[in-house]
Amino acid sequence: MKHEFTLRTLGAAIGLALAAPALFAQTPTAAPKPVTAPPAAAKPAPAPVTTPAVAPAKPATTPAAPATGATPATGTAPTGSAAPADPNAPPPAPPPPPLSDIIFTNGDVVTLDDKRPAAQAVAIKGTRIVAVGKAKDILARWKSEGTEVVDLAGKTLVPGFVDAWGQLSRLGLYSVAAPLQPPPGGSVSDINGLVRTLRDWSRGDLAQRFGWIIGYGYDDSRLREQRPLTRQDLDAVSADKPVLVIHHSGRQVVLNGKALELAGITRDSANPPAGSIGRWPGSKEPDGVLDGAAAAALLGALPRLSADDRQALIQQGQTLYLQNGYTTAVEGRATPDDLALYTQAADTGALKLDVMIYADLASAGPVLKGHKSVGPKYYKNRLRLAGVSLALDGVAEDRSAWMSQPYQLPPPGKRSAYSGYAWASDEAATDLITRAYAGGWQVAVQANGDAAIDQAIAGLRAAATKQPGKGRQPLLVGAQALRDDQLDGLKEAGAAVSFAPQRLALSLAALKDYTLGPERSARFAPAGSALARGLPVLLHADPARLDPSPFAVMAAAAKRPLGEEQQLAPLDALKAVTLQPARQLGEEKVKGSIAAGKLADFAVLSANPLKTPADKLGEIRVVGTVKEGVTVFSSNEGGVPITR
CATH class of the missing domain: 2.30.40.10 (Urease, subunit C, domain 1)
Structure with missing residues (x-):
């Protein structure tokens, strides 16, 4: 896939491709040949003189047919003549x-x-x-x-295929950013290679127009150095232009010094709720790493592309989904800006598949009630609200998931008892979920560490007590370290679970040796246990893979490199990317x-x-x-x- 191209050109090309069938349908065709009327009855009713539909073949020698359409006395029709049309006859019946x-x-x-x-x-x-x-x-x-x-x-x-959890518009952006994925999905295996890739991308048209150097797919757990990026690494790309690297999880970004300056992040900046600003060890000076809400705030503050370019990104993401057989896509953690973007795409008829939105509850929740185009009951031009969402922690691969037990090895500069961290207090998590229940919205909770999952279950129970009702259908997304004893709590809450099984094979070495250890890694994304306990099991593509292939997801779930008891049969894996997400979205009657x-x-x-x-x-x-x-x-x- 090329990563340097003009978004306007892409948008025009996709628009032309999507419009082509309609254009062909309007191509004029040759006029049909006249249809010869059948002979009139032997004794027709009198009628005005009319011009025959077909002129006689030999007018000099063959008498014309009577005006009424009657035949000559011999009872034979003149050679080459046709019966005149009867203006009083009803029009011919259309073909069935x-x-x-x-x-x-x-x-x-x-x-x-x-x-x-x-x-x-x-x-x-x-x-x-x-x-x-x-x-x-x-x-x-x-x-x-x-x-x-x-x-x-x-x-x-x-x-x-029905998406269980994804980011359609961001997939379009990530597909044109500098590709920083490690093998086998990419070619970046160390920090020097990452720096070279960013420098090469910075010479392209998109970097010049956007003003920022942007890369996606970085995964520190799979780099040769086995350490996170810092602002110093990215200053080597450029000291004058802002550089932004997006972690494969989408929950962490790394900035160079210029980007930190433009974002206004200094040693005096406070950590936002549900997020953190990385600091140099023993100092308050930012090291360039932003997690959780801090990362989300920065992504929302990036310079804006034009409306046409942003719509082209949606078309690019939509094309990738269609090429992989999806007829229903999901935009998870959608912001108010995303709502406006998708509404515009829907109003212009640009959506060729159904798009379901999980709005970010903290940022977009207040605008949902009054939103005229995105609602939970009906599609409007292929756009519908699936519910709201929130995130409670990061991912196990980079040790940002909130665990009940310490990681196998702590990250650099952390104590041996380090077990990740929460993105929200228990009270804040319960309040958000209760708000979702009060609004009548289905809620999707992203939680990977078992401590964060405990927090999610407690929040679901409290919200159900405060806002009793039926048909809640909450969704737990990620669930990398889900324990057996937590399955009953999820079942009691009526929850389904969506796993991203590809991460096990992609990060196996890091998971076994640095983060979870062999025993917990064998239970990574335990789809088999969840299915055996009767929970609805869904599967979604790993965000680090730009090609949202449902078969790569199915293969990862059906053939694990570790923990065979957690594998899914191919039939269950196929249902987990079709029937089960349709049920979760309330569309099993039609999909x-x-x-x-x-x-x-x-x-x-x-x-x-x-x-x-x-x-x-x-x-x-x-x-x-x-x-x-x-x-x-x-x-x-x-x-x-x-x-x-």
Whole structure:
């Protein structure tokens, strides 16, 4: 993927690509040939003289037909003539509409519907599925003139993927920032390589226009030096331009001296609630590292791109989702600025898949009640409010998750008893969750350390007592160090859990040797235990990976390098990226499985994930994505309908 390009060019290109079907639909075609009217009856009623629809072939030798359309006495119609049109006749009846618009056949259909787990064909009418079953039955009952029969050619049809937790617009930004991911997703393996990558990116057009040098995907736990970045490292990139590096988790940033100056962060700056400003050991001087709310505040204060450029970032993120078979995306921790951005995209018809928003409760909660475009009940131009969200700690890989027991090794400058830290007090966490319940909003809580999960469970219980009600469906996001004894508390609260299983393989060495140790690492993101206890298990893509591949997620959940008892069967993993998130979002009646009456949201795959070995799941490709019966992505490998 290229990382230096003009956002306006990207936006125009995507807009043209999305508009192309409509443009082709407006292309004029040749005028149809006149239709010859049928002969009139033997004794027609008198009618005014009219011009024949087709002139006689030989007017000099063949008498014209009578004006009334009657034939000559011989009873034969003149050669080459046509009966005149009757102006009093009713217009011809239009052809009957097709019984179905599209029929998929000749491939595997994985329905995820317990009543019919597998099928051979699916019929669609408009935006909905009208029939699922055997190919011969579907074709006999639902195929008629005008039906498009799509030959899957042995490919597999599954429900469109539903995001459990993501950041669609930020994915667009991160995909064009300097790529700082370590192997295998990237090439940055040490700090010198990181500095070189940032310098190279700083020479590009986007850096010149934006005024800041920005990199994404940095992961100190996987750098050769095994230490966090500091302002001194980034001063080596540039001392004159502000430099910002975004941690793969999205919850930490590192600044150079110029960026700290522009942000107004000094030795006298106080830590914000639920955040921290890193300091040099034994000093109050900032070292350039901002965590939690401090990082979020800085990201919100960055210089703004133009409205067109920011919309282009949404289109870039949307394109990545569509290429990976998603028909419903999520924007987690959305700010008021995000709400305005998505509202604009929705109002202009730019959203080609459904987008659900979890608004950041602390910053966006106050504006939700009066927001005219983003509500929890109905989509407006493919945009809907899923609920609100809050974060209680960081991640285990960089030792910012809040643990009940100390880390295997403390970070540099920390005591041996270091166990991470909370981003909010117990009272503040309970107050936020209670506000969510009082507002009638579903709440998503990001918590990875077991101490933070304890805080989340206590907050859910207290909020349910203060604001009793049904159908809360809270969501715990992350849950890296979830303990067995916490599962019952989550089940009591009616909570679901969404894991990002890719982090185990990506950070295995750091988790085992530096942060959690072997025993706790074996329970990292314990999806198997959660499923066995009856909790709804969801899966989401790791934020460090710019390609939100559902199959990479499924592969990480089905084939773990450590802790086999926490693995998921491929069927459960597939449900965790389709049916379960649809249920969590309250859309299981229309999404998540292939059944009559549901939306025609599909992904066409190169192979059947239920017939593919667990270690090969990541090799499956999405060859087409269909949203409500319309092709929104095609790799030109076949198996998707023509864009209508």
